[in-house]
Amino acid sequence: MKVFSKEQIYEGDKVTEERQKLPPSELMERAGLQIFNWMHMRMQGAQVPIHIFCGIGNNGGDGLVLARHLITHGYNVETYVVNCGNSRSKDFLTSYDKVKEVTKKWPQLLKCESDFPEIHKDDIIVDAIFGIGLNRSIEDWIKALFHHFKASEAFTLSVDIPSGLYTDKPVEDVNGVVKANYTLSFQSPKLVFFLPETADYTIQWEVIDIGIDREYLMTTDTEVELISKNEVLPIYKPRTKFSHKGDFGHGLIIGGSYGKIGAVQLATRSVLVSGAGMVTAYVPECGYLPLQTSLPEAMVMTDIDEKKITDINFDITPSAIGIGVGIGTDTSTIQAYEAFLKSNKVPLVIDADAINMLSENKKLLKLVPENSILTPHHRELERLIGTWSSDFEKLEKASTFSSKHKVILVIKGAHTITVYGQKKFINVTGNSGMSTAGSGDVLTGIITGLLSQKHLPIEAALFGVYLHGRAGDLAVEEFGYQSLLAGNIIDYLGEAYIDLFKQPEQAQEEVKTEDKA
Structure with missing residues (x-):
């Protein structure tokens, strides 16, 4: 299995939109729907409180799409927008408007520690705050939010990558990364899931298919590959009946x-x-x-x-x-x-x-x-x-x-x-x-x-x-x-x-x- 770099992931998104003639927010819709399908298959309508924390970029947009599907299927959902900047992405705003169409309970805006919601041990946290595009230091109040997640002991599901984790450089502050129980990674795993210094930020991970262009996935060479049974089977050499030592x-x-x-x-x-x-x-x-x-x-x-x-x-x-x-x-x-x-x-x-x-x-x-x-x-x-x-x-x-x-x-x-x-x-x-x-x-x-x-x-x-x-x-x-x-x-x-x-x-x-x- 190929492990794509951050740059290759962005290129794959662009190629997919061009070749499949997709509207700008379609990949976000696919991503959010696939996360919903994963959760719905396991929860089967259970009324466990689900707290979805969304950033203001495309990762947050994925979280909003997820929230919309959970709400329309009758789940007990609380949605929050973590106000981590002044600039919202276009696709985030599109997803935000769609959430408002399906519920009177609009996402709550979090701006400081006093805004943090109460989270119980038996609740579920969905972390959709920062994605692979994170390129700056995280504010102290958001680090406090991450600590709030951890202190609650609630099951934490990260969207694509635990928030605060970079794909191509070491962690700057161990308190500035979400500790996820499970991460659903889009199309391929991330290198940081396997490195000693960063692997502990997610206990388990799984790849979900969001329909990135197949030709791009097949023909693009990556510097990193995972080696499992499928990769080594072609290496195996069977023996013939008349072979000898x-x-x-x-x-x-x-x-x-x-x-x-x-x-x-x-x-x-x-x-x-x-x-x-x-x-x-x-x-x-x-x-x-x-x-x-x-x-x-x-x-x-x-x-x-x-x-x-x-x-x-x-x-x-x-x-x-x-x-x-x-x-x-x-x-x-x-x-x-x-x-x-x-x-x-x-x-x-x-x-x-x-x-x-x-x-x-x-x-x-x-x-x-x-x-x-x-x-x-x-x-x-x-x-x-x-x-x-x-x-x-x-x-x-x-x-x-x-x-x-x-x-x-x-x-x-x-x-x-x-x-x-x-x-x-x-x-x-x-x-x-x-x-x-x-x-x-x-x-x-x-x-x-x-x-x-x-x-x-x-x-x-x-x-x-x-x-x-x-x-x-x-x-x-x-x-x-x-x-x-x-x-x-x-x-x-x-x-x-x-x-x-x-x-x-x-x-x-x-x-x-x-x-x-």
């Missing part, structure tokens, strides 16, 4: 040090479970027995050193290599790493201390092959690209780094974001239970396994992140958030593959069957 590549995991062989075990096992035909682990001598006994399906090669990697020397021809899990940053390991990078011609997945060694020795970045996949967590990314003042700056720096060094960055997090030049791909799978030791090692193995199967690097990164998160989502249903282990994610990779081909109704039926059992 040699068709699915040979993955190599290089890593480990004394006390950290478990990281290699997790990554190596993940290579196989993700579908690679063969896998070899290259570890210090101390890792030989643990790996041979715990993972009989894998082959093991060892460094001459007992406790750390000092010389990366192997006589196999791997299809892809994952390097860095548990490897440490000993001086001799850095030297071995540099020598390896100078001679390597195989697609790479670079993780953990292999990233940290690049950060500490920037000259090594010149040796990293094009389209290598780096999988940093927060601190590793900070060491690699430098500090940032906001999530927007972080993504900008990540894009600059990716473009400069021609690599793919997989920024791990609640919504893992894969950065490929100026493109950003946001993953929708995964959960907080995966915040556990070894989860990143599993991801390294999955992506290495997919690379081994001749997926393009960007495909391997996107598919790997999706499968990793989906396996975690399936596993957490059995183990819970606190007790989920990295190994459980591997155990559910097969289920994640099967889940790719389940229809939504099939998945729902299985849940019902489990509930009955």
Whole structure:
């Protein structure tokens, strides 16, 4: 799913009006009607007090259209105009006049704190004050209104975006943003729904279709995309009846040090479970027995050193290599790493201390092959690209780094974001239970396994992140958030593959069957 920028949304509105020959307020009518349909389907005429707070721009106009439909269908509605300026938009005024035609109870004008209405916990608030066009600071009395919403504990529904939240820059004042329980976003979600600093301003979101021109939506390229099942299904490669292990590549995991062989075990096992035909682990001598006994399906090669990697020397021809899990940053390991990078011609997945060694020795970045996949967590990314003042700056720096060094960055997090030049791909799978030791090692193995199967690097990164998160989502249903282990994610990779081909109704039926059992 594409995530359109603010400028593209405005352009889409303009194109739609021109191509569909719409009157100026028609898109506002569509938006308000769709929000009404969403509420009406869920409320079915319930007489819960609904407080609709409208700004004086087009977002407020959407709220007025909603109010009109709710009023004509007999709902208990109170409508307010938040007087946040002197200039009303034309479409807002059109919608305002239409509301006056259907009720004698005209919208109340709010100008200061003394005008705030009483709101009870069981009421519903509709926030239609500011939309994506907000470009100025918010007055203190309006911030107080937002606090009034929060203090009431009433369910808050935001129209398109929580008021006070920008689409393209960080929040200036945390008290100047509505905390929404639910946001109905027009045509596509907003990037800020997925960034750590801004995601908490809406607990849930949903996209509603307001009829933006289909050709525009299909042909317009966006810098940001959401990656879900629909996006990864075309990446999947089915197997033929007469295929054999040699068709699915040979993955190599290089890593480990004394006390950290478990990281290699997790990554190596993940290579196989993700579908690679063969896998070899290259570890210090101390890792030989643990790996041979715990993972009989894998082959093991060892460094001459007992406790750390000092010389990366192997006589196999791997299809892809994952390097860095548990490897440490000993001086001799850095030297071995540099020598390896100078001679390597195989697609790479670079993780953990292999990233940290690049950060500490920037000259090594010149040796990293094009389209290598780096999988940093927060601190590793900070060491690699430098500090940032906001999530927007972080993504900008990540894009600059990716473009400069021609690599793919997989920024791990609640919504893992894969950065490929100026493109950003946001993953929708995964959960907080995966915040556990070894989860990143599993991801390294999955992506290495997919690379081994001749997926393009960007495909391997996107598919790997999706499968990793989906396996975690399936596993957490059995183990819970606190007790989920990295190994459980591997155990559910097969289920994640099967889940790719389940229809939504099939998945729902299985849940019902489990509930009955």
